[in-house]
Amino acid sequence: MRWQGQTLNDVDADALPGLENRSGIVRSVTTPKFAGMTFHEVLAKSALNAVPGASRMPFSWTINPYRGCSHACLYCFARGTHEYLALDGGADFDSQIVVKTNVVEVLERELRRGSWKHEPVALGTNTDPYQRAEGRYRLMPGIIRALADSGTPMSILTKGTLIRRDLPLLTAAAQQVSIDVQMSIAMYDDELQKSVEPGTPSTQARLDTVRALTDAGFRVGVFLMPVLPHLTDSIDAIDVALQRIRDSGADHVVYGALHLRAGVKPWFLQWLEAYRPDLVSSYRALYPGAASEAPQGYRQWLAKRMRPMIRMYGLEAQRSREAPASRRLTGAARSTSAPAAPAPAPMLF
Numbered sequence: 503m504r505w506q507g508q509t510l511n512d513v514d515a516d517a518l519p520g521l522e523n524r525s526g527i528v529r530s531v532t533t534p535k536f537a538g539m540t541f542h543e544v545l546a547k548s549a550l551n552a553v554p555g556a557s558r559m560p561f562s563w564t565i566n567p568y569r570g571c572s573h574a575c576l577y578c579f580a581r582g583t584h585e586y587l588a589l590d591g592g593a594d595f596d597s598q599i600v601v602k603t604n605v606v607e608v609l610e611r612e613l614r615r616g617s618w619k620h621e622p623v624a625l626g627t628n629t630d631p632y633q634r635a636e637g638r639y640r641l642m643p644g645i646i647r648a649l650a651d652s653g654t655p656m657s658i659l660t661k662g663t664l665i666r667r668d669l670p671l672l673t674a675a676a677q678q679v680s681i682d683v684q685m686s687i688a689m690y691d692d693e694l695q696k697s698v699e700p701g702t703p704s705t706q707a708r709l710d711t712v713r714a715l716t717d718a719g720f721r722v723g724v725f726l727m728p729v730l731p732h733l734t735d736s737i738d739a740i741d742v743a744l745q746r747i748r749d750s751g752a753d754h755v756v757y758g759a760l761h762l763r764a765g766v767k768p769w770f771l772q773w774l775e776a777y778r779p780d781l782v783s784s785y786r787a788l789y790p791g792a793a794s795e796a797p798q799g800y801r802q803w804l805a806k807r808m809r810p811m812i813r814m815y816g817l818e819a820q821r822s823r824e825a826p827a828s829r830r831l832t833g834a835a836r837s838t839s840a841p842a843a844p845a846p847a848p849m850l851f
């Protein structure tokens with residue numbers, strides 16, 4: 503969605519950069535309850551986004567009710583997409599949140615089309631659907647209801663403990679369609695977690711959420727990613743992580759090394775410079791120039807380390823592979839004979 507694509511030729515000279523053409527923007531909201539944040543409420547033209555056929559994603563459709571994300575993970579791969587709105591991929595991404603306020607209504611309309619094939623839909627592929635804004639806008643209940651009532655399987659990937667609010671609804675919806683839920687929990691050192699994911703719920707709160715989802719009957723996967731070279735890839739760090747994940751009742755783990763896309767790298771390195779300046783040169787060597795993936799040698803080394811440990815803790819997924827190639831399908835415990843929900847893509851890495 504480009505702002506330009508919604509043009510009504512209503513130009514506001516005082517608007518934020520990139521928001522001058524106010525078409526589609528209903529209003530921009532600030533509120534003391536969400537200090538420091540601005541919500542740009544827009545009317546979306548579509549809710550279901552088709553994933554290009556050439557994509558490596560294991561699903562064909564996504565829904566993203568929000569753009570930008572208050573979870574503010576320094577490594578978030580979606581940061582660059584905010585530049586597309588002429589906002590920056592740093593603080594703007596964390597605090598200038600675009601909210602598609604009519605997403606449920608548009609989705610219901612799209613799902614009623616005769617051409618809709620009820621293919622699995624992934625939520626959480628770009629930004630987190632249970633970020634703070636969801637506490638105010640409550641878009642997810644309507645989305646879950648609409649998908650379930652139409653017989654459309656879904657997957658949800660989140661770092662947001664707010665998903666617990668919708669647990670009764672998700673449990674009921676899982677009687678209608680397959681629902682796959684995954685929690686993203688990458689940091690098991692509280693200081694590091696607060697520094698690199700400053701807007702997220704704590705690691706323990708997310709593990710408690712895994713427990714709540716598991717107790718409700720879902721087979722929950724944990725995305726142990728991104729693994730940060732030299733920060734979270736020691737045997738001790740991985741061991742602590744896997745122990746805590748297993749104790750939370752999670753079904754399986756998906757892991758993957760840090761990706762640093764062009765729109766993310768400067769923000770991440772800026773953080774690293776402040777947090778661990780001694781590691782900056784190592785990271786520059788691992789992710790030189792435009793390289794976004796860790797070198798194959800590092801990924802192979804990580805796989806050799808991770809796989810036996812994941813096996814030891816009984817956290818292998820049935821169709822486990824290393825991410826990002828590992829976007830597998832898993833069904834919810836109460837899935838029906840409907841098509842399986844897609845494993846959510848690592849939105850975030």
Ligand code: SF4
Pocket residue numbers: 571572573574575577578579580628629630633661849850851
């Ligand atoms: S990685 Fe996910 S949770 Fe973190 S800022 Fe990006 S979209 Fe939000």
